[in-house]
Amino acid sequence: MHDTWRFMGRFARYVAAAILLAAGVNAGFAADWPARPITLMVPFNAGGSLDRMARGLAPYLSKELGQPVTVVNRPGAGGQVGTTWFLQQPDDGYTLLVTAATPYLPTNILVTGAKYTLDDFAFVNAQWSDYTMLAVHKDKPYKTLKDLIDAVKANPGRLSTGVTFGSAGQISTMMMLEALGIPADGVRIVTYDGGGPLRTALAGGHLDFSVVQGEGSETIRDFIRPLAVFRESRAKEWDAPPVNEALKWAGVTIPVLSGSIRALASSASFKKKDPQAFDKLTAAYKRALENKEFQSWLAANKIDGDWLGPDKTSAILNSNFEILKKHRQLLKK
Template sequence: MPLARRALLAAPALLLPGLRPGTARAQPAWPSRPIRLIVPFAAGGAADSAARTLAPRMGERLGQTIVVENRTGAGGSVGGSAVAQAAPDGHTLLWDASSHLVNPALLKGLPFDYATAFTPVSLVTTFPQVLAVKVDSPAQDLAGFIALAKSRPGQLNIGTQGNATAGHLAVVRLGRLAGIEVQHVPYRGGSDAARDIAGGNLDAVFITALSAGPVVASGRARFLAVAAESRVSVQPDVPTFAEAGLPGLTLSEWAALFGPAGLPPAIAERLHAVLAESLAEPEVQARLAQLAAVPVGSSPAEFARFVREGRESMATLVREANIRVE
């Protein structure tokens, strides 16, 4: 997805909120100290790697260090809670994933409300989900896989990176759109699911291209389709679901930037500007390509709409498919 032209324009000089035109007393500029970037997932994953790629570039442009801090647990809500309780001064930010949209429909008794506790800043990157089958599967393409599933209702097992993840939701949508019944097998990460399809213990996986890529490259699995609107550069020969004959299945994992509720619009716009400039760097784009990530860099307004619509869509899917946290 091309970056919006306006996203590449530098934001004007920023003063702290509360400064009015004509105010005589000078206000300190933002940021005035290092910024904490809370990643609510374990280090080393695709979202974390993207954060660690972009944080130094953004920090250079802001004139302050951005410190990546992993706060894991409860599907990302532990890290989310830390940011929800932080002061909205732009010095504590959240780097979240698609669970941000699913958690409100799954987790009960949270100390904050996902709908009101955060300020959307930008959808940074997407990580397209891919459907891959084990190497000795009789399915040579998506149509063949659907036919196979219909001939063995409920017998084919598809591994994902876990319950209520983007992969799980993609499996649910695949079943509904194709009219098939399959067995979902949740793992604790895409790499675990990839390992089992490599060993022939799964019929298929629905995980990120990053997790599935090495297994396919080694000849132990085969791509069928990617759940994106267009083909991804890291796997240009893999058709989209629409190209393979099943339109309507576009569901990616993603990484995005949020601030606490009440983050001043000027700070959100400045963060978006330096993020977009960083995403445009060739070195950053090369690193993201290695992660099978597609750069986005949407504006705060665009991302707010994405979050609002996505939360409603995911709530419906979770309810109708009776998805639960195991």
């Protein structure tokens, strides 16, 4: 009996020690994070809006976290290649995702069979929400949206438009063509893997028109002419009417979809495993956006610096997911 009690006593001490050791390891992990450099992974080409946002954020986030922060690009399949790679990395918070959480993540999930869901991500903040606009090269003859549509109808399948698969620009383009009775093959659709290459093609006159990001197209302002903005009201940045005002002559209206919502995320498992480290990341991001020097850089580069935080960001993205779910058939045309 005494031996049994001695054994049970030793066993209880071992269990208590194990519990304390585990608690200490977890606490130490949170206290030490980050202990080495962090990578911001952008699942699109360099030069696009997401890439510019990530590269602008990196040095200021580095300052707040006390570790180097670098940016890498892994483009492909409308962001799906890089996003899949991101989720395959260790869930230790040293690889973070800067992505167009709307519309690319929902499109990958709803249309192209991605093996992930929104629940696999822990969104930290939606920093930059943009609208879209329909633009042509400045040397094209089209002065109004009616001019362009008349040309499309007079030359079936000959005029070209650029899209990034799964983007708000693609969805808006398809909705507009459908409302005007123009079949999907009524224009020549050229697909690009990212906003940067698409804008380069538009600015170079290689496309007849495209629906592109409004604020994100500031870098090609001198080369394009906007014909309509996909907003309920005019945009201060561009001299063009709202799309439904520009379509009045045709007697049609289309839904106005939000453009890209660009956000920073970790894996959901990182947040679950170490909520204290996730909170540290969140606080560092917020402080970075409050940095006066960073605010000046953002303003000069026409990039938003909004702070919504994890809860509001997640609520907005879930709401947008449901909206895009209703329009997913347009992406299969």
